[in-house]
Amino acid sequence: MISKSTIDTIFNTARVEEVIGDFVQLKRAGSNFKGLSPFSEERTPSFVVSPAKQIWKDFSTGKGGNVVSFVMEIEQFSYPEALRWLTKRYNIEIEDDVDFSAEQVEAQKTKESLYLLTDVAKNFFVQQLNETEEGQMIGLSYFKERGFTNEIIKKFELGYSPNAWCAFADYAEKKGYSKEIIQASGLVSYKEDGKRFDKFRDRVIFPIYSFSGRPIGFGGRILRNDIKAAKYLNSPENEIYHKSNTLYGLFQSKQAILKNDQCFLVEGYTDVLSMHQAGIENVVASSGTALTKEQIRIIKRLTQNIVIMYDGDPAGIKASFRGIDLILEQELNVKVLLFPEGEDPDSFARKHSASEISAYIKEKATDFIKFKANIFLDEAKNDPAKKSELIREIINSIAMIPNIIQRELYIMETAKIMDIREEVLFKALAQRLNNTPSDQYTTISPDANNPSKLKIVATKNQNEVVNQHLIVERDIIKMIMQFGNLKVQLKDDQNNLYETTVNEEIVNQFLHNELTLSHAPYQRIIDLVIEGLEQGELRTGEYFSRSEDYELSQLATSLMLDKYSISENWKEKQGIHVTNIEESVEKNLFNLLLRYKTIFVENEIKILMDQSKSTELLDEDRTTIFSKIMELTKIKNFLNAHLDRII
Incomplete structure (x- = not known):
């Protein structure tokens, strides 16, 4: 339905940083942009956008791709749907479409x-x-x-x-x-x-x-x-x-939320309309439904700061309590704003100007601890039991916060407001946390030497098994993605210089030595590179990142934005100095291909060694096997010598 020329126009026109910027709050990080993943509940930004390469990578989930694949992921579109969305976004005329x-x-x-x-x-x-x-x-x-x-x-x-x-x-x-x-x-x-x-x-x-x-x-x-x-x-x-994944007014408000780095959360449709009309546009509504974790995550894509705006009646107060803990759990900064009795965001906005509303918010928006304390202290008065219950309520909210530093700061604030020692609150928090299942990576417990502090105990298994074969295969594909069209000068068997490209050298070595990659997606890329060379085309990362094949697009993006240099892991383990790959592509290409041949030979030796252990072998067959092993060992030593490795 959409012509290839239109698809090319889309890729040449659509800017990945612009499109993703409509959904994720991006900040400059060198030549790239970074932000919080829209696909996971991460705490530290690991979502990377490369304007130069026009790709993105979410290191928290492993997802990545081009501008089209992002729209597919974020909106759950098919490939044609994402293309059509981009044609509307950039006012691109669709050719051969009906x-x-x-x-x-x-x-x-x-x-x-x-x-x-x-x-x-x-x-x-x-x-x-x-x-x-x-x-x-x-x-x-x-x-x-x-x-x-x-x-x-x-x-x-x-x-x-x-x-x-x-x-x-x-x-x-x-x-x-x-x-x-x-x-x-x-x-x-x-x-x-x-x-x-x-x-x-x-x-x-x-x-x-x-x-x-x-x-x-x-x-x-x-x-x-x-x-x-x-x-x-x-x-x-x-x-x-899906109600739980939807916020009314988000589409009309997202740019204002990004600009102001703050989101006002209200209950109803008319609340949003009146606030917008008053000039306050960074506002969304839960549409009368209870606030959900999914809705908060949507807001988190745009800002870390939420102000809950509910009616000042008991129902509004209870609604704010339900939302506070969910927001804290997502590590967002939350404040609560209650309007005067008989007022709601709709009526208040219709009676006041934007400057008056902003001034009221600045004056009346309250930190969640002060908000809870003020509400319950009026009820508790001098009743120790009720005051104790209030403290437990606040501790339960603080326990929802994953960030340890934030928790400690809130404990200190609570101690001041409630006039109670910090040590007591830290003990109560530690007890609350110990009743909460720890995650896969850490568990949090009180420090035995200082009960007022918390310590983190790592539980993640650090003994990772590394498949060196797959690492080198991955590095070969990474070389294709990052430097496939780069011209290099290499020496042949007679020590004569010849010029070629990275892709052509890899393909020639594979065809000449009849090598294949064990990982099917990697081998598929090799096959497509060969197909491209037959058609006079050098297929590198840009080609594969634009692929309609989701798996190839994801893989290409991952390798193009890989923060490690070629074979860095195994080089470091061997004590080899890691140089900047862009300054030594020729050397890395030579070593990489030798490394793969070495692994291939080592695998052949292992297979023969296993065969030699068979009790059913004839002596002459065992002699033949040992002869092959010796021959392959010489080849392996030769290859390792060129890799500057000590055997």
Whole structure:
């Protein structure tokens, strides 16, 4: 559906650092950028983006690739879906592409069909709000009465579902969508007798978007009071909409969150709208659902700082307590802001300017310890039992923090607020931590010599078995990825200089000596390099990182951004000085190929030695085997001598 020339244009136009910067907070690190992985719960940034090579690597998960593979990973797109997303992002015209017909839509996978249908529904609701008499008189009037401007209504693409039993169902079916897809979207209910009805009828509509801006679901608010129905209705869970992974307003707010390095977390749709209209745009909503770990991880991609904004009533306070521990567990900085009694973010934002709201946040946003302490101290007063319970509550929250230094600082702060000795709090924290299962790598316990301190006990097994054969094979492929097109000068058997490229030398040596790599993906790369040379093409890391084959793309990126030089591990173990590979590619290529031949010969010797131990061998056969072993040993010694190794 997408021509090769269009795909080439996408790769030549799309900047990996720009695209990833929309999802991850990146900071300059030399010639690269670094940030926290969007795919794991890491504490130290190990997500690397290389603008020069136009690739990325997540060292915490092993994932990596090019700009297309990142979009595939972050949005769970297919390869064509990711390409289309990038054409929209960079306004690239697609050549040799055709519009989807109704038949093609039905043939698409359920997931893509749901994306398409949800986008159609969003446009339908927007059209109903702005271009029909009913929508303007009921839906648009409601938004206007709430004080929302045309700009905000357009920015969030608010809509209206008419008061008709099957207006959208009729519209979607006429567009060619199947009953199964329409029903899977959760927008329409079908009865056994054939009747159907729109679930969101007679409601104003709040479209919900994915991180990248694709509509994935809807929230609907009913406006009438004379019927029994839920005030708010959300799309049901389906292939593209998962409530626990979704934050309302994130798509419209992510740039402001990155810019301000702070995220305000509210509860409802209108809270987000009013804050945006007031000029505070770094705000998202949990959409009335309990805050989840997945939602916090999404925010963590953009900032380390969260301010929870909930109503000042008991329900709002309890909601903030639930969220605090989850946020602390993700090592984010969390503050809590309660609004005056009778106010919420929506009403407060409509009454105040951006500067007034910012001043209020700066003055009233409270550290989570002070917030909990202030709430509970009023209840505890002079009751020691209640005060003890409060301290346990705070200790439980501090125990959620993985970072030891942060925990110690919070313990010191708690000691001041609660007027209690730090030693007592450290003991309580140690007891709490000892009841928590330790992870694979460390366990945390109190220091016997100083109970006020905590110590880390390593539990990870350090005895790693290294397969030298695979290391060298990996280094050969790494050489292809990093320096495959580099011209080198080498000497032949007669000591004459000849010029070639890294790729050509590797291929010639493999073909001449009939060598193969034991690891199938590595051998596949060798085969593709040979195929490229036959076509007059030098295939290096850039070629493989752009591969539609996910495994090859991942492998290429990993090797292109490998922070270790060729064979560094085994060289260090042999006591060999490691030089900068870019200054000695020729020497490293020569040694690498010799090293592989040496391992090949060593394996042959081992096989023969095992054969010689057989009790069923005839003496003459055993003599032949020993003769071969001696011959191979001479070859091995010769190769090792050229590697400057002592045998």
